[in-house]
Amino acid sequence: MVAVSSANQVAERDAPFQFRGNSFTMMVLKVVDPASPNFFSLLGSKVRQAPNFFRHAPVVLDFDELPEGAAGFDITAFALKVREQNLLPIGFVGGPRAVQEAALAIGLVPMPAGRAARLDVVRAPENTAVAPPAPPPEPAYRPALVVNEPVRSGTQIYAEKCDLIITAAVSHGAEVLADGNIHIYGALRGRALAGISGDAGARIFCQSLEAELVSICGLYRVSEDMDESVVKKPVQIRLSEGYLHIQPL
Amino acid sequence: MGKIIVMTSGKGGVGKTTSSAAFATGLALRGFKTVVIDFDVGLRNLDLVMGCERRVVFDFINVINGEAKLNQALIKDKRVENLYILPTSQTRDKDALTKDGVERILNELCKDFDYIVCDSPAGIERGALMSLYFADHAIIVTNPEVSSVRDSDRILGVLNSKSRRAERGEEPVTQHLLLTRYDPERVEKGEMLKVDDVLEILAIPLLGVIPESQAVLRASNIGMPVILDEASNAGQAYLDAVGRFLGEDVEHRFISVPKKGLFSRLLRRSA
Numbered sequence: 001m002v003a004v005s006s007a008n009q010v011a012e013r014d015a016p017f018q019f020r021g022n023s024f025t026m027m028v029l030k031v032v033d034p035a036s037p038n039f040f041s042l043l044g045s046k047v048r049q050a051p052n053f054f055r056h057a058p059v060v061l062d063f064d065e066l067p068e069g070a071a072g073f074d075i076t077a078f079a080l081k082v083r084e085q086n087l088l089p090i091g092f093v094g095g096p097r098a099v100q101e102a103a104l105a106i107g108l109v110p111m112p113a114g115r116a117a118r119l120d121v122v123r124a125p126e127n128t129a130v131a132p133p134a135p136p137p138e139p140a141y142r143p144a145l146v147v148n149e150p151v152r153s154g155t156q157i158y159a160e161k162c163d164l165i166i167t168a169a170v171s172h173g174a175e176v177l178a179d180g181n182i183h184i185y186g187a188l189r190g191r192a193l194a195g196i197s198g199d200a201g202a203r204i205f206c207q208s209l210e211a212e213l214v215s216i217c218g219l220y221r222v223s224e225d226m227d228e229s230v231v232k233k234p235v236q237i238r239l240s241e242g243y244l245h246i247q248p249l
Numbered sequence: 250m251g252k253i254i255v256m257t258s259g260k261g262g263v264g265k266t267t268s269s270a271a272f273a274t275g276l277a278l279r280g281f282k283t284v285v286i287d288f289d290v291g292l293r294n295l296d297l298v299m300g301c302e303r304r305v306v307f308d309f310i311n312v313i314n315g316e317a318k319l320n321q322a323l324i325k326d327k328r329v330e331n332l333y334i335l336p337t338s339q340t341r342d343k344d345a346l347t348k349d350g351v352e353r354i355l356n357e358l359c360k361d362f363d364y365i366v367c368d369s370p371a372g373i374e375r376g377a378l379m380s381l382y383f384a385d386h387a388i389i390v391t392n393p394e395v396s397s398v399r400d401s402d403r404i405l406g407v408l409n410s411k412s413r414r415a416e417r418g419e420e421p422v423t424q425h426l427l428l429t430r431y432d433p434e435r436v437e438k439g440e441m442l443k444v445d446d447v448l449e450i451l452a453i454p455l456l457g458v459i460p461e462s463q464a465v466l467r468a469s470n471i472g473m474p475v476i477l478d479e480a481s482n483a484g485q486a487y488l489d490a491v492g493r494f495l496g497e498d499v500e501h502r503f504i505s506v507p508k509k510g511l512f513s514r515l516l517r518r519s520a
Binding site: 149150152153154155168169171172173174189 | 399402403405406407409410450452
């Protein structure tokens, strides 16, 4: 038994499809008097009350209250007119046998009698002009993280949501990261990554560029690719037009 | 109340055991009751360098496990008054060290001894961490070359974060640089880092510069700490370093190429 079930599991894992149960809430359009000349103009105005709500909404056509012997009820034309109102008839429920057969013939799905659910139609506001969103609050001033000792090899410092200021050297094998700018009043010998949460305007400043790697907002450069003219000099590193610029200070 | 000094480096083979033996002996020569402990479980060398390898009965691990009392494991040095050695096990490994066990032994030693020198193994794992955890002072043994300097920097980071003092937010472990195997001629040729270069990277106070010396190997072969070889430059440099540690103002020697007189050049005297 175990072998069989595991074989089935294997088969399911590799199958190009899967059957799943799911439930959808659907609108039901109860067709009471299709012969009425106002049918579609009234339907249209109803739809226009909340156009976004009704647009391409799937509907189930409920024929339960169709008058007996509704002569010449042309379901094809009816469905077409419903579509013109941007509603999509996808199924049907109830109605006399002839209507049901006709509905099936044009591809509507016979639905089981569902449970009635409250349908809250969203009413469009009187004034359709959308008010502009309130401007975001001014970001509060966040003081920088200040480190006054050398950042030793193997140490990692992360200045979250602020700048990082280091008044000593950053050793080989150390990592300093900041969401904001990084200012190093000493030699940068390890790795420095600024603007790591996405601020492309972040900059790195140091008194002597001897870094293993520098990065701003994800773009990086390794030691090997740093020009001779900026090595061991005081520099400013910034991102401009998608390119890391290392400029002597 | 005893002070705990750890002799550590990160890098292996730079001179921790040589320096532990020499430094502990130097402190004992000054009249302080000193014990030197081997933390390199499984790779013990301190007993060889101190010349007591034929007198080891019980060791550090035996005491941690309660198999022996501390005074059964302590070996009294035959040459120098006030000097004791606590050897470690050769058959076990560093997993045998426990923080409680080490703490218990160090507390007991602190009652009787003025200085406790811990000879750390290389690396940043258990053995090294145990040896530096309880330290009051750290001497970072470094060779003047890039790998050693980088590893020393790493061990400084570990001291700043993983020592007991760091964890409790107490006064930090005092850090001293001991630059060993320094060869002024190679420095002049540009093959070796200068003292200033190392100080710029590590940024800790310089305790001493020990010159490269053949006397170190000779001393280790006969099981005698090199500080007792007063004729050697290395021995004298260690004596100077001990003086500086105790607060004396001693000028640094052996960091520049000595001007050879005609006589010594003819005879090719080496240190």
